[in-house]
Amino acid sequence: MTNSHRSGGWEAERRRSYRLGLLPALLVLGLVTIGPALYLLITSLTPLTPTNPDTALDFSDPLGNYREILATDEFWRSVWVQVELSAVTVATQVAAGLGLALLLDRPSRFLEALRTGFLVPMVLPPIVVAIIWKVLYTPDISPLHHLLTWIGLPVRSLITNPSTAIWAIAAADTWEWFPFTMLMLLAALQMVPKEPQEAARIDGANALQLFWHVRLAYIRPTLVVAVLFRLIDSIKAFPLIYVLTDGGPGGATQVTNYYAFEQTFNFSYWGYGSAVAMLMVLGVFLLSLVVNRLGGEMLDE
C-alpha cells in the first residue's frame, strides 16, 4: 500500500516534472506563434485601419471582412494565380531536383563540386535572386534578350505580358529552389540500400525499371516531404513578384499573399488584410493535413 502510494506519487511527480520542463517551450511557443496568430484572428474581426484608431475595437460586424473577401473577384483571382504558380513551381522543382539528383548520385569528385555549384541559387538572398532575374527579363539590358535577338529569335518582354508573366516568375522560382529538392532527394537516394538494387540488376532490370520499381519506392517518403515543403513555401512567394512584376500586369501575377500585403500595407486596410491572412493560414493548414495524410498512406504501403 505504501509502495503503491509511493509509486503513484512518483508517477505524479514525473508528470509534473515533464509539465514544468515543457512550460518554457510552451510559453515561447505561445508568445512567438499563438499570440500573434490570435491577434491576427482578432484583428480580422474588425475593420481596423490606422487612419481611424477606433476601428481596432469595432466588433459590430465580425464576419464583415470575410463576407467581403469571399465576394471579391480580385481575391478569387489571386487564389487561382496562386494555384497555378504553386502547381507549376512545385512540379518543375521536383522534376528538376529529382533529375539532377539521379545524375549526381555517383561517387565522383567532379560531381561533388558540381553539386555544390548547384546549391548557389538556394543560398542567395531572395532579393538578390529577384534582381538577377529582373535584369534578365528587362529587354534593353538583358543578356538573355540580346542573345535571343542575336540568334534571330527575339522575344518580347516576358514580365509585362499577362500570358507569360506568371511563367517568368515560375522559371525564376524554379531556378532558386530546385536545389532544395535536389539536395533532399540526393540524400534519400544515397540511403537506398545496395542489395535490392544489385538484385534487380542481376534480374535484368534496366535503369528506368531500377528507378521505378526500387529506388522510387525508397525515396517516396522524402519526395512527399519535399513536395509538402515546396508547396507550403510556394504560397509564401513574395520577393520575386514584388521586384519583377509588382503583381502585374493587370494583376496577372498577384498571388493571395501579395493581395493581402497590398490591402494591408499599401491601402492600410489592416482588418481586411488580416482576414485574408487568416484564410491563407487555414488553407495552408488544410493543405498540410492532406499532404501529410497522403504521405502517411504512402509510408504505410
Add this chain to the structure above:
Amino acid sequence: MKHIARQRIRRRQVLATAAAAPLLMLPGKAPAQGGTKKLSGVTLNVSCWSSSYPQYLASYIPEFEAQTGAKVNYETPSFPIYNQRMDIELATRSGAHDVVNVTFIFIGRWIGAGWVVPLTDYIDNPKLTPPDWDVNDFLGGSTAAFKDRNGRLCGIPWIADVQMAGASRYDLIQQAGLKLPDNFDEMATMLKAINHKGGIPAFVAENHYGWTFIPYLQGFGGDVFRHAPTDLTPVLDSPEAVAAADFFCNMLREYGPDGALSYTYDQVVQTLKQGGVNYSTNNETFLVQMANPDSKVAKTCSLSLMPGGHAGRFPNVAGHGWGIPVGSRNKDAAWEFITWATSKQLFLRMFRDHGYSSVTRRSLIDMPEFREKLRINGIDVAQLYLDTLKLGSKGYTIYRTVPPYPPIDHEIDVAIQRIVSKESTAKESMAQLQRNALTQLKRAGVKL
C-alpha cells in the same frame, strides 16, 4: 607667486565656464565652433523617397552635421516603399523618424489625421527660425496643399513637381517637319511620324499611371471623382475616361519600348538621357536631366508644356515637403534641419552644383542666373515651370489629396496595365476600375 596667480586664473576660468554652461545649452545660443555645438548628442532620423533633391541633399548633410553637431541618419527608399513604410510609422506614432517627407498623395491622410505637427509655431518663433528663411518666399501654389483644416502649415515644400513634355531627340521631330505637340491630336501625329526614327521608340511613360495618366483623363474631359473633395463618387467609367484610357494606352502600346509597362521613373529618365526613347510626358525635375552634362542628348533635347485635350490642359502639379511626425522626440532639432534643407542658400547651391531646378522659392526662380541656366536649347524652362504652376493653381489636382485616393491611384495603375497588355479593352478595364474604386471607397468608409 606667478604659480599662485595662474592657479587663481584657472579657478576663475573654471567657475566662469561652469556658470556659463547652462546658458550655452539654450537652443540657438550655443557657439557654432569650439566647445559643444548646438545639437551635439542629438541623432536625427530623416527619411524621404528617392528623387533628385533628396539624392543631392545627401552630399550636403555632412555640412549640417559639422555645423550643428547633430548626427543625421538619412535614408531615401523608393517612392512606393517610402510611402508604405511611413504610412505605418506615422499611423503608429512610432517616433522612429524626426523629419519625413509629406508625400503629396498622402497629404489629406497624414495631415488630416494629425500625424505631422503644425509648423506655424516654429515659423513664427524668431529664436527657432533664421530671419532670412522667409516663409513667404515659398511659391503660394507649393505651400497651399500642406495646410491643415485650421490653415496651419504642416509641411515645407522642397519641390513643386510639375508635369511637362520633353523630347530627347527633338532633331528627329524637326526632320519629320513637326514641332513639340500642343495637344493630343498633334501628339498622336508626331509619335506616329517619329516612331523608330533613329532606331528608337517614340514614347514612354512612367508606370505610375495614377500620376502619368491623369492629365490625359482630365484633358479628355474626364476625372477621378465627380467633384472632389465634396463628392467622391468615382467617374472612371465615363465615356471621356474610356476615350482617354484608349488614347493613352494605344500610344504606349504602339509607340512604347518593349516592356513599356515596367518603366519606373528612374528608368524613364535614364532611357531619355541615353537617347533610348524620344518623347515622354513627365515631371520637370526628371525631364531637365536630359540637359545634364552626363546626358547623351543634352544638345538635342527640348521641352514644352504638357499637351492638352479638347477639355483643356491639365498638367500634374504636386508638391512634396518636409514635416515633423508627432512622435518625434527631437522636434526643435528637426525644425533646424528643415530650415537648413529648405534655405535659399542650399537650394541655390543645389541649383549651381547639380542643376536642381524644381525649387519652391520665388526669389530663386526670379534670379537671372536661374532663368539663364534653365534655358535649354533655346527653351525658357523656368517660364514653362511658372506657367504650369499657374495652371495647377486652378485646383484640378485636389483629387490627389483626398484621404481615400491612394488605393484608387493603385487601381488606376492596374487598369492601364490591363489595357496596354490587351488583357481587357479600355471600356472593360475602366468599368472594372470604377467597380474597384467604389469598393475601395466603401471600405474606406466614404458615404456616397
